[in-house]
Amino acid sequence: MKALMSKTAGSIVEAALKRDPHELEFKQSVQEVVHALERVIAKNSHYVNIMERLLEPERMIVFRVPWVDDRGETHVSRGFRVQFNQALGPCRGGIRFHPLMNLSIAKFLGFEQTLKNALSPYKLGGAAGGSDFDPKGKSDNEIMRFCQSFMNEIYRYLGPDKDLPSEEMGVGTREMGYLFGQYRRLAGHFQGSFTGPRIFWSGSSLRTEATGYGLVFFAQLILADMNKELKGLRCAVSGSGKIAMHVLEKLIAYGAVPITVSDSKGYLVDEDGFDYMKITFLRDIKAQQRSLRDYSKTYARSKYYDEAKPWSERCDVAFPCASQNEIDQSDAINLVNSGCRILVEGSNMPCIPEAVDVLRKANVLIAPAMAAGAGGVVAGELELNHECNLMHWSPEDFESKLQEAMKQTYQRALKAATDFGYQKESPEALVHGAVISAFLTIAQAMTDQGCV
Incomplete structure (x- = not known):
């Protein structure tokens, strides 16, 4: 018994990181999660053992x-x-x-x-x-x-x-x-489909839209709690893939002004903001594997910046949708200086730890991908659930389902944060709350199932 109790959260993380010292992204992710769980583990040492098993993939x-x-x-x-x-x-x-x-x-x-x-x-x-x-x-x-x-x-x-x-x-x-x-x-059988396209029917999958739309719905929920709305807000978006494009689409629907997209070579800013016609044009450029630079040949009030990121453009809300660790410390400082108040993570772990520190100190509210990006999970499950086959759904039905699921996710994260003493308004409340809520759900199942 004594030997068991001598394990601490710190020693377990250390052992996990020592086991695979070269896995930098995984190490970073583990450290962020364990940091968010400090208060949970302090309250109940039983969670230390769960943590140990959870950090090793099955x-x-x-x-x-x-x-x-x-x-x-x-x-x-x-x-x-x-x-x-x-x-x-x-x-x-x-x-x-x-x-x-x-x-x-x-x-x-x-x-x-x-x-x-x-x-x-x-x-x-x-x-x-x-x-x-x-x-x-x-x-x-x-x-x-x-x-x-x-x-x-x-x-x-x-x-x-x-x-x-x-x-x-x-x-x-x-x-x-x-x-x-x-x-x-x-x-040898036709069971299920991969979440993505329903290959064997003509309707298009809503899964790809769902992640992007969900991010915007999540931003709405945060703003509603501040008695604000998206309408008129300048939004900086990175990436120009599926998620980024659907974020643009939904931002426009809400009357926001999305002003940037980016690719691996640089970023594009349009001072007037994108509209539906411009998005169609962007999609064509991407489909033909042309450079985003071509956009500015058509629209005079836009500019493409080589080897740069969109975070120094004046904005109220940022949606990083490119890849992990795309925002470093200087990007975070740029975001703060450009007036950004909310950062909604479209990609997993978009900020390096030093960037997170900068944003928190400046009271920028971070909506973690874990919660804000749940839209894809929702759509994937709705697709697989044959009773509610998406063929019979109107986009409106689907969106209200998605909004409801995002709302539940948002509330779950906030409740877990406040249960463990984080102020609802604090910049880390959603991040810590999302991890705590998810961990407690998994920990309960792992406890019930014995040592598995």
């Missing part, structure tokens, strides 16, 4: 993905799937194809997804994965061959009652289609 699959390009040359990529925790139910989580993808990123994304799913209204486990394959500049046939090879290895670990992958960076409707097609051949 299953990590790393595998070779050989594929042949159009010239007949063979290439080898590396594939990952980390099924982090299934205490609450089958896994859900994204697949990312990106040249920088590695095990640390798969673990960090799986860990964050586990907490995000636990915070959502559904009982789900969390997973993440992908490959260091770069889909940019590849032909449809090359992508198809790669996806088929990827699925040949991973299919045995997937299924509606085990783990359903969803779209993430570098993986869209096309990739999900190829992955699902191969899964169906290998699994």
